Amino acid sequence: MKLNALGSRLPRLTFWRGLLFALWILGAYVAVIRFTKGLGAVTNLRDDFPWGLWIGFDVLCGVALAAGGFTVAALVYIFDAGKKYHAIVRPTILTAFLGYLLVIVALLFDLGRPWNIWHPIIMWNPHSVMFEVGWCVMLYTAVLALEFSPVVFEKFRWRWPLRVMRSLTIVLVVAGVLLSTLHQSSLGSLYLIVPQKMHPLWYSPLLPLLFFISAVGVGLAMTIFESFLSHRAFRKELELDVLTGLARGVILVEVIYLTVRFLDMAGRGTLSFAFHPTREAGLFWAEIFLMSVVPIVIYSVPKFVVHRTWLFWGAVSTVVGLVMNRLNVSITSLEGWGGAYFPKWQEIVVTAALVATGFAVFEWVARNFPIFPREETAEEAALAGEKPAYA
Amino acid sequence: MSKGILVDISLCIGCESCMEACRTANGLKPTSQRRLSPDNYVIVENLEGDVYYRHACMHCEHATCVSACPVAALEKTELGPVIWHAEKCMGCRYCLQACPFQIPTYEWHNPVPSVRKCTMCYDRIVAGGQPACTEACPTGAILFGEREDLIAEAQRRLREEPGKYVQHIYGVREVGGTSLLYISHVPFEKIPFLARNLSVQEPLPELTWRVLSKIPNLVGFGGVFLFGVYWIINRRIKLERMAKENQLEAKEDFIEELPPEQLDSEE
Ligand code: SF4
Ligand code: SF4
Numbered sequence A: 001m002k003l004n005a006l007g008s009r010l011p012r013l014t015f016w017r018g019l020l021f022a023l024w025i026l027g028a029y030v031a032v033i034r035f036t037k038g039l040g041a042v043t044n045l046r047d048d049f050p051w052g053l054w055i056g057f058d059v060l061c062g063v064a065l066a067a068g069g070f071t072v073a074a075l076v077y078i079f080d081a082g083k084k085y086h087a088i089v090r091p092t093i094l095t096a097f098l099g100y101l102l103v104i105v106a107l108l109f110d111l112g113r114p115w116n117i118w119h120p121i122i123m124w125n126p127h128s129v130m131f132e133v134g135w136c137v138m139l140y141t142a143v144l145a146l147e148f149s150p151v152v153f154e155k156f157r158w159r160w161p162l163r164v165m166r167s168l169t170i171v172l173v174v175a176g177v178l179l180s181t182l183h184q185s186s187l188g189s190l191y192l193i194v195p196q197k198m199h200p201l202w203y204s205p206l207l208p209l210l211f212f213i214s215a216v217g218v219g220l221a222m223t224i225f226e227s228f229l230s231h232r233a234f235r236k237e238l239e240l241d242v243l244t245g246l247a248r249g250v251i252l253v254e255v256i257y258l259t260v261r262f263l264d265m266a267g268r269g270t271l272s273f274a275f276h277p278t279r280e281a282g283l284f285w286a287e288i289f290l291m292s293v294v295p296i297v298i299y300s301v302p303k304f305v306v307h308r309t310w311l312f313w314g315a316v317s318t319v320v321g322l323v324m325n326r327l328n329v330s331i332t333s334l335e336g337w338g339g340a341y342f343p344k345w346q347e348i349v350v351t352a353a354l355v356a357t358g359f360a361v362f363e364w365v366a367r368n369f370p371i372f373p374r375e376e377t378a379e380e381a382a383l384a385g386e387k388p389a390y391a
Numbered sequence B: 001m002s003k004g005i006l007v008d009i010s011l012c013i014g015c016e017s018c019m020e021a022c023r024t025a026n027g028l029k030p031t032s033q034r035r036l037s038p039d040n041y042v043i044v045e046n047l048e049g050d051v052y053y054r055h056a057c058m059h060c061e062h063a064t065c066v067s068a069c070p071v072a073a074l075e076k077t078e079l080g081p082v083i084w085h086a087e088k089c090m091g092c093r094y095c096l097q098a099c100p101f102q103i104p105t106y107e108w109h110n111p112v113p114s115v116r117k118c119t120m121c122y123d124r125i126v127a128g129g130q131p132a133c134t135e136a137c138p139t140g141a142i143l144f145g146e147r148e149d150l151i152a153e154a155q156r157r158l159r160e161e162p163g164k165y166v167q168h169i170y171g172v173r174e175v176g177g178t179s180l181l182y183i184s185h186v187p188f189e190k191i192p193f194l195a196r197n198l199s200v201q202e203p204l205p206e207l208t209w210r211v212l213s214k215i216p217n218l219v220g221f222g223g224v225f226l227f228g229v230y231w232i233i234n235r236r237i238k239l240e241r242m243a244k245e246n247q248l249e250a251k252e253d254f255i256e257e258l259p260p261e262q263l264d265s266e267e
Helices: A002-006 A015-037 A053-065 A068-078 A083-110 A129-155 A159-193 A206-235 A242-269 A269-273 A277-298 A308-339 A345-368 A376-382 B015-027 B066-068 B095-100 B122-126 B132-134 B147-160 B205-212 B215-245 B260-266
Strands: B003-008 B043-048 B051-055 B074-076 B082-084 B142-146 B180-183
Touching: A002 B003, A015 A345, A053 A083, A053 A206, A053 A308, A053 A345, A053 B132, A068 A083, A068 A129, A068 A159, A068 A206, A068 B215, A083 A242, A083 A345, A129 A159, A129 B215, A129 B260, A159 A206, A159 B066, A159 B095, A159 B205, A159 B215, A206 A242, A206 A277, A206 A345, A242 A269, A242 A277, A242 A308, A269 B003, A269 B147, A308 B003, A376 B074, B015 B132, B066 B074, B066 B095, B066 B205, B074 B147, B082 B095, B132 B142, B142 B147, B147 B180
Parallel strands: B003 B180
Antiparallel strands: B003 B142, B043 B051, B074 B082
């Protein structure tokens, strides 16, 4: 019934829509068990493996994949990269905002006493990286909400708040860049305190720096990736020159990343571990290749860096590689100490439900708010698009 | 003054009196599990033959768990014990992740879970007593007292029986020092939970503090840098535009969308 009523504006019950509802129902079921029976009932977490998929993927990857928000904002507003990039600002801010909201939802699942999530506001421990992480999540989510607010004000034509927000733009952007820098790096700093627990391929005193650099790289890649999704979902014109510019940025960032990572490993003598025939070494090289080497190679070919298919796959590779890196740091590298960990299906369901929710909300916002440049408003895109989203 | 416990592995006979006393004193449920858990604050582990050792919280001087906790739910008290405050904890479990001895345990099957570990019987110490375990030990393998005095006592034992003891007091230096001190007649490398930190001399919280302490500078310089770049670039653009249009722009507008006035007039 409800679906039919919305039918004129939303696609009908497609495969993706069905999957979303299925995940929501399963997710709700897992939530009930989790909040009545405890974390142990739905996760494979244990005393010597206290952080699993929800921290490794939902939080570490979620935050990194939201890095497009501050990267693109800095490019456009601070470094004035050029008018052509303005078109991608709003979609990336929206992605980042949704990303952070989902991270908070994931934390509500993962924290043992989620009703105390606000405690870092009044109970301080500046010596704790987790304290820094908590503050960054709160403050940057607030900044993202403000950065996004002009979209809402514009939609409802609230003039003076819009004018206020505009005068604040540069302040918000600078605050956002600083907070993101802190937050991205602090997720790496979390692991500085366990040198004896982590595999030497991943432990490094430079973890905060490495987390930051790789976040910038994947921020650019995610922006490319998301342009393609918007293109398919809303028949939005692909701004190929914009994507090419971003892809060149990916090369630069990943080259810096590889240089720092390998010099650091060579300097501390941990490089030899990469050449032992171990599972860890395999995962290490997979991560290095997918996240950095593949995009550098693809985007260095002049023909490929302007070609839509190659642009797309280069970005996908970076994103997959980054996810591997974060999971390797948070799970693989600690298995030698804490024993093997693989998530229960309930953990995977919650993660999948959150990702699906992110896509669905993005689609809804993009259809109902002025996210894309004026020539293709949501209404027009919806009118033009009989094709179901993400199909 | 900071209290501590001296563990002399050579004196432990594996009678488990300490485990029993702990269970009673802390109201822990009986369990058949032989590992640290919410109902086992201390375990007497059998290393080999008749060698037994105590496995429990070390009450570190620069406790990693205390530095890791975002809401200061864990506290290194003046008296020495490291204790946990239920009303503050938000359940992030960074303490479990960070502890170099893998000591804190979690109530994974409780919807209102607690972090559980040995408290060195903090309440009894405050009341002027000693921990239940040291009181119960029939051989003096675990001894409660001032940490300074215990170090002196350990040194005395090492000196008097140099052939018997490994010439090392574990806990004076390791991870920056611990309230629990161990002396042993078997090499510490053999005792798993101690061996892992034998080479760690510096307090682990230093590793994160080194980075955290840079934040104010990063924010300061970063902010100046970003505003500086913005100012320089935009001044150049403004000047260019002024030259081109030969007129003053009253105000810069850095939002890519049209201003609302134009929005309206377009409709
Ligand atoms: S042994 Fe672990 S739980 Fe005990 S005080 Fe040290 S860091 Fe904290
Ligand atoms: S689980 Fe509780 S006690 Fe442990 S670090 Fe987190 S907030 Fe602190």
